Amino acid sequence: MALCGRDAELATVGRVFDGAANGTGQLLLIDGPPGVGKTALMQAARKDAARRGFQVMWARASPSDGVSAFAVVTQLWESLLAEAVPAERAELVGSLRRLAGNELVGSGPAVRLAAAEPAVLYEVLDRLYRSCVRLTRRGPAAIVVDDAQFSDSASSRWLAFLARRIDGLPVALLIAMPLGDLGDEPEPEPATELLSASRMQRVRLAPLDTAASRTLVAGVLGRAPDDAFIAKCQWATGGNPLFLSLLADAAAKQAGHGSRQCDVSALDLGPVAGYVRNQLRRISPEAVPFAEALAVLGHQADLATVAELARLDLGRASRLAGLMNRAGILVSPELAFAHPVVPRAIDADLPRHRRQAIHRETAAVLWRAGESQERVLAHLVTAGPVGEPWAADLLRRAATTALGDNDLGSAVMLLRRLLLEPLDANARTTAAALLDIADTRDGDHGASLRQLAEARDRLPMWGAGIGADLALIQFLAVMERYGDARRVAMQASVRAAAQGQLPALQLRSVVIGLGLCELASAGDALRSLAELEHTQPRLCEDPDTGLGWLRLLRDEWAGLPASHTQTTLHDLAGAGWPSGEAAGGFSVPDF
Numbered sequence: 001m002a003l004c005g006r007d008a009e010l011a012t013v014g015r016v017f018d019g020a021a022n023g024t025g026q027l028l029l030i031d032g033p034p035g036v037g038k039t040a041l042m043q044a045a046r047k048d049a050a051r052r053g054f055q056v057m058w059a060r061a062s063p064s065d066g067v068s069a070f071a072v073v074t075q076l077w078e079s080l081l082a083e084a085v086p087a088e089r090a091e092l093v094g095s096l097r098r099l100a101g102n103e104l105v106g107s108g109p110a111v112r113l114a115a116a117e118p119a120v121l122y123e124v125l126d127r128l129y130r131s132c133v134r135l136t137r138r139g140p141a142a143i144v145v146d147d148a149q150f151s152d153s154a155s156s157r158w159l160a161f162l163a164r165r166i167d168g169l170p171v172a173l174l175i176a177m178p179l180g181d182l183g184d185e186p187e188p189e190p191a192t193e194l195l196s197a198s199r200m201q202r203v204r205l206a207p208l209d210t211a212a213s214r215t216l217v218a219g220v221l222g223r224a225p226d227d228a229f230i231a232k233c234q235w236a237t238g239g240n241p242l243f244l245s246l247l248a249d250a251a252a253k254q255a256g257h258g259s260r261q262c263d264v265s266a267l268d269l270g271p272v273a274g275y276v277r278n279q280l281r282r283i284s285p286e287a288v289p290f291a292e293a294l295a296v297l298g299h300q301a302d303l304a305t306v307a308e309l310a311r312l313d314l315g316r317a318s319r320l321a322g323l324m325n326r327a328g329i330l331v332s333p334e335l336a337f338a339h340p341v342v343p344r345a346i347d348a349d350l351p352r353h354r355r356q357a358i359h360r361e362t363a364a365v366l367w368r369a370g371e372s373q374e375r376v377l378a379h380l381v382t383a384g385p386v387g388e389p390w391a392a393d394l395l396r397r398a399a400t401t402a403l404g405d406n407d408l409g410s411a412v413m414l415l416r417r418l419l420l421e422p423l424d425a426n427a428r429t430t431a432a433a434l435l436d437i438a439d440t441r442d443g444d445h446g447a448s449l450r451q452l453a454e455a456r457d458r459l460p461m462w463g464a465g466i467g468a469d470l471a472l473i474q475f476l477a478v479m480e481r482y483g484d485a486r487r488v489a490m491q492a493s494v495r496a497a498a499q500g501q502l503p504a505l506q507l508r509s510v511v512i513g514l515g516l517c518e519l520a521s522a523g524d525a526l527r528s529l530a531e532l533e534h535t536q537p538r539l540c541e542d543p544d545t546g547l548g549w550l551r552l553l554r555d556e557w558a559g560l561p562a563s564h565t566q567t568t569l570h571d572l573a574g575a576g577w578p579s580g581e582a583a584g585g586f587s588v589p590d591f
Helices: 007-021 038-051 063-067 071-083 086-101 118-136 153-164 190-194 210-221 228-238 241-254 270-283 288-302 304-308 314-326 339-350 352-368 372-378 389-404 408-418 425-439 446-458 466-479 482-498 504-517 519-534 537-541 545-557 562-573
Strands: 027-031 054-062 141-146 171-176 200-204
Touching: 007 027, 007 038, 007 141, 007 171, 007 200, 027 038, 027 190, 038 054, 038 141, 038 171, 038 408, 054 071, 054 519, 071 141, 071 153, 118 141, 118 153, 141 352, 153 190, 153 288, 153 339, 190 200, 210 228, 210 241, 228 241, 228 339, 241 270, 270 314, 270 339, 288 314, 288 339, 288 352, 304 314, 304 352, 304 389, 352 372, 352 389, 372 389, 389 425, 408 425, 466 482
Parallel strands: 027 171, 027 200, 054 141, 141 171
Antiparallel strands: none
16 A cells, blocks of 8 residues: 655654664654554655665564464564575574574463563563664664554563663664554553653554545556545545555446546445454454444444344443444444445445345344334345234335325335235235336236225225225326326226215216326316216305316316416325315325
């Protein structure tokens, strides 16, 4: 990763080297969260030290180093040996042999050092220190240790031992570690000793500003990025150099230009997810399911729900949240990720079955907790089948509401999701018919209308008889299926007339009103209204009846453009008819 925007930090490193060259040693602690550029700064420091003629010893600790005593110290000496000229190699080899010959050093378990007598421990640390002093007789030395939080205990103790005695030595001791990122272990004494060294300076790396981010991204892309892409990258990463580099690399591989570069969400976030998962495992294996649950829950997450989804007790979940906060993955006091790109990457990296399982469990947890319908549905719609009555009932009611609001996009999504749940035959038939009508504005819906007509008397909250007919008609009118609604109304009118029911005339007024909603049928509707004025004059004169109401509207709209009439009647069809006309009233079908 390229080093950008670190001029001030490089200047600090240079001053530490200047002091060491003049015999005034100093410890420089490089602090910062993962991905902020500590390693890149340490690599630049190594190059600067070599350019200045320093003897450079460097090591990069790893979690596996903890099982062997002086694993990091051995790396330091071996790195110097690799760069030594033949005349110097014999003395260095002798020093390494002395280290390996000590029973507390080399491949032996680190725990043996902790159990050693204080006098023995001091002798080993002092011997290493004197080897370092002899080394400086040939010139100033730079000792560079990256990822020191993973150092074995023996090496950590020696680094602290050296830091306390560095004044007066031509030694620059550079140690990089995210202070506080200590995994499951309590804060070790060597970290405290490093911080308390008299010749210690601490530099905490901050996120990159927009200008430095632009420079870094341009270096990866090989061209100047547009402002929108930089703005989105800066928001998604918070200026974290590693995440910026990964996004820029993904954009370069995608060979995006212009607006395509700006769609950060379309980039491959796999490398980001891989890095974050590695960091989480270093904290604790339990941190992975914790982060997955938090990524799925989103910004409204609470610790108790995350703990339940990750199958952790509340105390353990609280400790993990604290560790992830200290590692720079979360921010406090809210339970949220420090960088927006991280939860997106975690979610995108989940296998489909795993993501569905988390959403299913999340929906169930939120439903049991009495959370709002909106929060539960946000997870339920992306989950696999739940197989419990509450899920089907929630989806059914949400679909009903969406249909009533003429929100056909949401209605289609909810109906499709509902059909994945176990349903009785009538509910399944009804849902499928409603989906067919809602999903296709044009086309023949004859079969679906017949299914709804057959099911209308068995829909528990839709009413029965004329009420069911009117509810079905209203449903179709709300969705602007005026032709379908008119056909249903005509069939219901004929059926009601054959049975001698009074609502037959009411249904005929509905047919006329629906006919006025479409220019193609407006002529027939007006002729039908004129015919009823002769056969039913009393009803046509009464403004409280549907026929009287339609007559008043016709007279009021006389001379107005047909488009105005159609628009007004469109609103009328969506709003319903005067109270008292429909037995049971109008409502969107609830099944």
